[in-house]
Amino acid sequence: MTENPSPRLFPIVNADVALFTLDDALRLRVLLIQRANRPDPGGWALPGGLLKPDRDDSLEAAARRVLADKTRVELPYLEQVATFSGPHRDPRGWSVSTLFYALLPADQVPAVAGSKTESIAWVDPEAPGRALGFDHGLMLPRALATLRAKVRDGALPLHLLPSHFTLTELQKASEAILGRPLDKAAFRRQLKSSGDLAAVPDLFVRGAQRPAQVYERAAGYRFGDGHVRNDT
Amino acid sequence: MTENPSPRLFPIVNADVALFTLDDALRLRVLLIQRANRPDPGGWALPGGLLKPDRDDSLEAAARRVLADKTRVELPYLEQVATFSGPHRDPRGWSVSTLFYALLPADQVPAVAGSKTESIAWVDPEAPGRALGFDHGLMLPRALATLRAKVRDGALPLHLLPSHFTLTELQKASEAILGRPLDKAAFRRQLKSSGDLAAVPDLFVRGAQRPAQVYERAAGYRFGDGHVRNDT
DNA sequence: GCAATAGTGTCTATTAGACAATATGGG
DNA sequence: CCCATATTGTCTAATAGACACTATTGC
Numbered sequence: 001m002t003e004n005p006s007p008r009l010f011p012i013v014n015a016d017v018a019l020f021t022l023d024d025a026l027r028l029r030v031l032l033i034q035r036a037n038r039p040d041p042g043g044w045a046l047p048g049g050l051l052k053p054d055r056d057d058s059l060e061a062a063a064r065r066v067l068a069d070k071t072r073v074e075l076p077y078l079e080q081v082a083t084f085s086g087p088h089r090d091p092r093g094w095s096v097s098t099l100f101y102a103l104l105p106a107d108q109v110p111a112v113a114g115s116k117t118e119s120i121a122w123v124d125p126e127a128p129g130r131a132l133g134f135d136h137g138l139m140l141p142r143a144l145a146t147l148r149a150k151v152r153d154g155a156l157p158l159h160l161l162p163s164h165f166t167l168t169e170l171q172k173a174s175e176a177i178l179g180r181p182l183d184k185a186a187f188r189r190q191l192k193s194s195g196d197l198a199a200v201p202d203l204f205v206r207g208a209q210r211p212a213q214v215y216e217r218a219a220g221y222r223f224g225d226g227h228v229r230n231d232t
Numbered sequence: 233m234t235e236n237p238s239p240r241l242f243p244i245v246n247a248d249v250a251l252f253t254l255d256d257a258l259r260l261r262v263l264l265i266q267r268a269n270r271p272d273p274g275g276w277a278l279p280g281g282l283l284k285p286d287r288d289d290s291l292e293a294a295a296r297r298v299l300a301d302k303t304r305v306e307l308p309y310l311e312q313v314a315t316f317s318g319p320h321r322d323p324r325g326w327s328v329s330t331l332f333y334a335l336l337p338a339d340q341v342p343a344v345a346g347s348k349t350e351s352i353a354w355v356d357p358e359a360p361g362r363a364l365g366f367d368h369g370l371m372l373p374r375a376l377a378t379l380r381a382k383v384r385d386g387a388l389p390l391h392l393l394p395s396h397f398t399l400t401e402l403q404k405a406s407e408a409i410l411g412r413p414l415d416k417a418a419f420r421r422q423l424k425s426s427g428d429l430a431a432v433p434d435l436f437v438r439g440a441q442r443p444a445q446v447y448e449r450a451a452g453y454r455f456g457d458g459h460v461r462n463d464t
Numbered sequence: 465g466c467a468a469t470a471g472t473g474t475c476t477a478t479t480a481g482a483c484a485a486t487a488t489g490g491g
Numbered sequence: 492c493c494c495a496t497a498t499t500g501t502c503t504a505a506t507a508g509a510c511a512c513t514a515t516t517g518c
């Protein structure tokens with residue numbers, strides 16, 4: 001059915017990433033790039049790139065490599081959303097693209113910069129304000145929905161914050177992701193009982209008010225997929 | 233771009249399916265096949281096959297085609313689980329495999345048959361009793377977990393049943409999937425309020441007891457991913 | 465009536481949300 | 492003291508689970 005002038009025996013395989021972060025006003029933002037190369041030069045899209053079997057050990061590794069081209073910061077939290085496929089979603093031919101979402105701590109946003117040939121933009125994921133190439137207009141809502149589901153399930157948006165934070169900051173981050181206000185008392189109850197947080201003894205943020213306890217991720221913080229991470 | 237890519241430069245792309253159903257004793261079962269072809273002939277695995285860009289319009293279509301090779305019945309409910317990838321999971325080289333799970337109504341199980349060269353087996357997904365080839369031993373628990381999460385979220389195992397059924401049958405099917413008993417009253421409360429079911433007027437199953445109301449899927453039954461299906 | 469399963473009512477423990485009250489700093 | 496924000500307490504509505512009760516058939 002697909003009469004492609006340069007037919008491929010194998011589909012194109014690539015990895016795309018919806019990289020989320022918080023801006024100065026603690027609003028949820030997602031990274032778009034303005035493509036420099038074919039196809040669709042000048043068009044806006046989620047960052048992504050072809051899988052390189054000789055360099056990547058997995059699609060997730062490919063996604064991390066693509067992100068590394070944009071930033072030098074430590075690898076963010078990254079999770080698979082879904083895989084998109086079809087003969088027409090990429091003008092080069094039959095393609096398969098696995099979408100990931102990733103979370104970048106807000107204080108590392110400045111490390112993400114455009115290049116001489118590629119501009120970047122941090123946009124509202126619910127209103128990107130640009131037409132996105134390929135089927136990225138479908139991808140972005142899926143990534144956002146997956147992220148929100150994880151936040152509701154208690155997997156935490158800790159990864160959008162620096163390593164140390166207050167409960168109010170964490171609540172603001174959660175509200176930014178979910179797009180709605182949360183109740184302070186209920187939010188704190190749930191976190192306290194989750195065991196995912198640890199208070200840092202004798203560390204407080206001071207201001208013109210009662211000092212706020214500083215927290216960090218607990219040693220055995222459990223990820224959304226159930227696995228435990230013990231490092232940073 | 234390379235004109236004639238070898239399989240080493242482009243990853244192998246295929247689709248695998250965990251096809252679930254209920255056996256006579258209403259136990260959850262998953263389909264395994266004994267492979268006839270390379271690689272791993274004679275080994276047990278989930279049904280799957282290479283994507284054929286000239287014949288498939290999507291990975292999901294490829295999964296349905298693979299299933300159609302095993303059975304002639306109507307296409308079952310099918311949903312993506314995740315995509316597995318890496319240089320070593322398939323002996324032929326770097327490969328990408330998108331896993332789906334599917335639900336086959338119990339009354340259509342007889343339509344699934346082995347071929348002269350391929351045996352089939354319906355096994356307990358929690359204890360397949362055989363070593364599975366590739367990384368299918370990792371895939372199966374993921375598929376089961378995804379299925380169970382959907383059942384808990386209220387998306388229903390209706391697709392394991394014939395088009396008409398009683399609430400007790402539906403409860404037994406749910407219990408088989410989740411692997412634990414459910415409370416009758418709570419189960420019925422939740423279904424009644426979900427709006428996913430419609431009682432069939434004046435249709436009852438009779439036996440040596442009070443007749444059971446027959447139900448069918450409601451017109452606007454909502455799938456797990458939120459989309460509405462109005463056909464069968 | 466009796467057995468067997470369908471279907472309902474009710475109590476309780478848990479939880480999310482609303483909202484009020486208290487705590488503790490800076491000025 | 493006053494302000495601002497942190498932190499905690501409490502009330503309530505909604506819900507899931509346990510469990511018992513009633514309903515309706517075949518025999």
